[in-house]
Amino acid sequence: MRTLLRRAVTCGIVAGAVIVTAPLAFAHEQAADCYDRAVPVTVSERRLDLAVPQEVLRRSGFDRFGSRFERLLCVVRSKQQADHVVKQEAAGLWRAAVDRVQGRGPAGGDLPRADDRPLYWARLALTKALRQWLPSFALSDAARTELIGSVETSSRGQDSVAFPAGVKRVLVSGFDPFQLDGDIRRSNPSGATALALDGVMLKTPQGPAVVQTAMFPVLWTPFEAGMVERTFLAALPKLDMFTTVSQGRVGRVDIERYNGRWHTGLDNDNENRATTIPIPAGVPTVTPQPEFVPTTLPYAKIVAASTGRFPVFDNTSVTEIRPGTTTPVVSPTGPTEGSIARAGGGGSYLSNEIAYRTTLLRDALKLTIPGGHVHTPVLQFAPDNTTAVTDPVFEQNRIDIVAQVRSIVEVALS
Template identity: 80%
Template sequence: MNALLRRAVTCGIVAGSLIATAPLAIARPGSRDCFDPAAPATVSERRLDSAVAQEILRRSGFDRFGAKFRHALCAVGSRHTAALLVKAEGIALWRAAVDRVQGRGPAGGDLARADDRPLYWARLELTRSLRQWRPGFPLSGAARTGLIDSMETSSRGQDSVFFPPGLKRVMISGFDPFQLDGDIRRGNPSGANALALDGLILKTPSGPALVRTAMFPVLWGPFEAGMVERAFLPEMPKLDMFTTVSQGRVGRIDIERYNGRWHTGLDNDNETRATTIPVPGGIPTVTPQPEFVPTTLPYERIVAAPTGRFPVFDNTLVTEIQPGATTPVVSPTGPTPGSIARAGGGGSYLSNEIAYRTTLLRDALKLDVPGGHVHTPVLQFAPGNTTAVTDPVFEQNRADIVAQLREIVETALS
């Protein structure tokens, strides 16, 4: 039996905790091919076949996850065993990405350790394998979707957010790369930041603070299904601070003052939206749902502090339909009372949406906790580099952004 699968079967991983369980039978020993390559894949998964994606996987050593997972899947003989394997592999992928960025263990290749992209492309290999898997036992569409969802949450660190007693608690989120049809080489500094900060203990005037992070997809469906709230809700009442982070504008960092109740644009699977942000049933919310929700991050302190290379702004701009009007207008100083949101300071894409959802959850729980959204600069390649997957300018830009985000977090905590 595959060593990883044996560990998953004999230990089990449920909600991020190890529990003892009896070994389970494994069917089809020796089977090496249990996949249907003609099975439909998502738009995101189809990009895996690009030379850039394969180069990033190869040069980081993260190409090993796909082959190992496929071999293990072909030995699985039950849904229960499959669930254990998926959870174990998802958590292992997340930990490997965090360890690589934070300098633990071998680099696995010549790609810079700080790179967030290996995690993204390796995860897609695993979810595509689950979509193409043809097990030797009945597996309904709903059960397969459940396995894919488990892989998504566990490999994003969403199942690994745990705070021991005695420390201040800080939760930070990051995003996958996006707009890959424009340039498939793109990374996301917010994702690199999440990998760099997970598990770090920061010194503050009132004591040490533990940072836990989680990654989120640039996809409408998981947000509408409540992925953000399910990740934040268990810890939100006990947090000392939270901030969602995403890539924003060129050459600047923005502390977004207002988050709007409207989402638009193409996601990573080329799906689009142009509606108000829905809150799924069972999630605490504010009624009626507000058009704008403000940050409670200490933006004045952050803007005034010398945190790094990029200028930091308190961004109060919103787009709204003012009372009695029908056409959206830009308001540079925040929302007009009674207006309808068409964009927060962070726009109307998923970055604004994660900020809206988390700050709305904060208010629904009636919490007095600093929380909001930080937009990073765009992570740029060296001028003239239109083909290489990395270069020294790209890597320095990423390092500077991540270092400044850490300073911003420490400033907010102080």
Template identity: 55%
Template structure:
């Protein structure tokens, strides 16, 4: 994810086509809230084109029809769980070239360029999942059932939909004595008001690698993945810790992944406990210390335990890979921020980790802090990988895809896989 620093800027409701407006029914519950800023972007032409050209334009309309038939909260919750999980599996199957089954049971042949019905968008694309999920959350957010829905119940449905459609409830590892276990996370697209066409290669990587096995010289390892939102409030509410806590003690290696700088990978050495305030996907800004449980014991810095030297030395793909150590700190006794190329000094206060001060830094900070609080610092290799910025071909300022864009994304996915394999080999042989 593009890093945001104090001394730098960022580097680098018509409903879905065919979707009927949710029926408004007199309800005993509170009035339904309006769609979020993030959901309102669905009205624009680019999301509609991405959904149509991927075959995912059927997801929200069919879900909306099923939701209107739900006559109790329990039935709605079962529907949300089933359809959220099915959307995640459909996106993973599409990315990995398998025949897909839509959330409502529609069979579709995944082929190069799409998910059936004449779709022609490259199957490695992460954007169909992102925009289809927003179609589902908007349906739930604006739904007014006859039986009445409390604010807490609506929030519960939205939370369950988010978690299931992001793969956060779909992490499955083999039993002891079989494969090694690798956990990898990605992100949604972001900076959509700058360019709504944007894709996030970390999310695409999560879809491409979920449930796959990499062969290392020390034996096979299974990768399980999940995707996270680009929203400050979700992180403050503990979505990272809730998702990762059950699995880190069982993992042999983990890495959070996000989009970083143009033309390079970075293995981020140090993570900082600071939010820099850049707007998230809901156009919300947050500045201050990363909010965590037990703040009295919260460190200003956490560090990677990935084998970064091995990764940097290996030939993993076309993009150079760097051991990135620079941070921004307020030195002990100091009053203003100072850039430190070799990491923080003792007693300093964080203002940007090696990965910046946005949510990419925060997920790395939270995941490695959780690792340390679980007593796994010495035994569990983990940290953050920043991918290159995913770029369109030269001269493309309007089209949603082009051959260079697809090639760049495929190369990034392949190189993340190679980086994870190298890290696993280096870890397992020690």
């Protein structure tokens, strides 16, 4: 049986065709002994074995991606085949997540379709498998890292941003869940928004607009390596608008006026930073690197519009070290001339960082398009729910937040 599976997979790769679904016929067959479960994995990947992630995967049907991926890796016989399998499976995971949220195909379980968490936990199952994989051929550490990077890129939609001709073009980004050591059940409404809007056509007074989206990790290292710039650089000159989106404060939406150069805080792998934001070599940038970069989203129009249930604010506050001083202070009306950034309006975490990187890239390319950052409300469970992975209040909150971000995009385009 295993020989037949190997032949089916290998033939699909050699022919350059889509790999056949033969592995699914062997759903009860255990993966071959091609994994070393003692190999260390990341902090994020270690959380995968906890009860809540397993429940999310099971109740969404996304547990199938990890088991299928492990079976496929065990019959791969070369780096070329591995490249093909990893790219195809990661891209398929992104498409499946978008389709599930947007109502295409079977739900695969009783977890509501709008949930962003199945994609997050299924992706970690793929990267964990690659980290512990014992291939039958020589695989260098650099090659393994490249394969893991391929999963990260393709399962986040970062390499599939493409627009049809004759439409306005909008790029929207979202984030993974974060602060999971505080509550492993957490979802991220910005990620749910990205899945809900990918490929969606909006009507504007100037004609149709197509939204493409991409997701980003709550991790410092990929940002420092240029993940944001690689995703946005090719698309930006062709866009009519972009906005990065993340989860912000309780009960409110913020249009962040200024993005700061400083980053700090624990990421999803519990790594910390407390430095200026580094721009990777080879990326267009502004010299000298500015301490603050402003939004070009039409914030006044957005704040004045009726976009949804949550109040919307033009947030001009920043934290800065003023000239001649050494202590950071909050400036509610924006940066003082000559000051040093310690937080933008969106703080000093990865939400501020993605906004800083994309708006800096906009300015480096000398573009005048609207672009900036939207902070959504915190996605909250019902007050009496301390254990269940979902509840009606939680689901309604997510529906309302996603709908309001869509409305904000439409207002900004009008």
